[in-house]
Amino acid sequence: MAAIMHRLLKPTSPSLSSSISLLRRSVSTFPQNAVADPKGRNVQWVFLGVPGVGKGTYASRLSSLLGVPHIATGDLVREELASSGPLSNQLEEIVNQGQLVSDEIIISLLSKRLEAGESKGESGFILDGFPRTIRQAEILDEVTDIDLVVNLKLREDVLLEKCLGRRICSECGKNFNVASINVKGDSGRPAMSMAPLLPPLQCASKLVSRADDTEDVVKERLRVYYEKSEPVEGFYQSQGKLMEFDLPGGIPESWPKLLEALNLDDHEEKRSSAVA
Numbered sequence: 473m474a475a476i477m478h479r480l481l482k483p484t485s486p487s488l489s490s491s492i493s494l495l496r497r498s499v500s501t502f503p504q505n506a507v508a509d510p511k512g513r514n515v516q517w518v519f520l521g522v523p524g525v526g527k528g529t530y531a532s533r534l535s536s537l538l539g540v541p542h543i544a545t546g547d548l549v550r551e552e553l554a555s556s557g558p559l560s561n562q563l564e565e566i567v568n569q570g571q572l573v574s575d576e577i578i579i580s581l582l583s584k585r586l587e588a589g590e591s592k593g594e595s596g597f598i599l600d601g602f603p604r605t606i607r608q609a610e611i612l613d614e615v616t617d618i619d620l621v622v623n624l625k626l627r628e629d630v631l632l633e634k635c636l637g638r639r640i641c642s643e644c645g646k647n648f649n650v651a652s653i654n655v656k657g658d659s660g661r662p663a664m665s666m667a668p669l670l671p672p673l674q675c676a677s678k679l680v681s682r683a684d685d686t687e688d689v690v691k692e693r694l695r696v697y698y699e700k701s702e703p704v705e706g707f708y709q710s711q712g713k714l715m716e717f718d719l720p721g722g723i724p725e726s727w728p729k730l731l732e733a734l735n736l737d738d739h740e741e742k743r744s745s746a747v748a
Contacts, residue, residue: 623715
């Protein structure tokens with residue numbers, strides 16, 4: 473292990489090496505291989521997929537169902553941006569251009585989040601937005617054992633509409649989507665519908681668009697994903713850990729099918745339906 477890490481870290485800066493060491497310490501107390509049965513909790517899962525596909529939505533729902541933290545590196549970056557800290561100006565330029573945040577910064581933010589969770593008694597995680605490059609996947613592979621990688625897939629024309637419809641409440645910070653998507657089937661692809669995720673009345677007048685949700689930036693983020701991040705799918709596929717999941721529609725259509733693919737039941741949802 474030491475020899476592998478030496479080879480892995482050789483071309484990195486001292487600050488990146490320090491961030492990786494912190495990441496290793498942050499996950500060292502988590503139970504390893506604890507999810508032969510996902511109902512056993514303490515899962516260590518990764519969600520992959522192009523920007524805007526819905527990783528946060530489904531990872532967050534699974535986080536609540538399984539009782540493990542959902543850690544979205546995009547949220548960590550946005551929190552750092554909002555803090556007006558020393559990295560905020562640098563990050564703002566990177567995010568608004570649709571580029572990837574450096575390994576050094578993202579690993580540092582992730583390590584701090586894992587350490588904070590550990591101090592509160594958290595164990596396990598569902599990672600969303602990391603790793604985004606083969607390099608990051610190799611680093612993560614050396615510090616912990618990922619159980620499962622869920623790769624969400626969505627046709628690109630639907631994805632673009634979905635991204636352009638995203639809105640955030642400027643007061644409560646919750647995410648919504650004003651796009652009503654109805655795409656006809658073509659070239660062997662099925663038709664797809666996604667209803668808008670509209671805000672409650674108290675949020676309706678406070679919706680704002682993310683600075684990076686413009687058509688040019690979304691297309692650039694997709695280009696960067698295909699170049700830098702798509703190879704990560706192959707990395708995990710070669711390890712037998714990748715589960716491909718084609719989203720059939722919006723949350724009502726996709727959530728039950730995702731649970732079925734993961735061999736999980738949403739008992740709370742069933743109870744709510746029965747009561748209704």
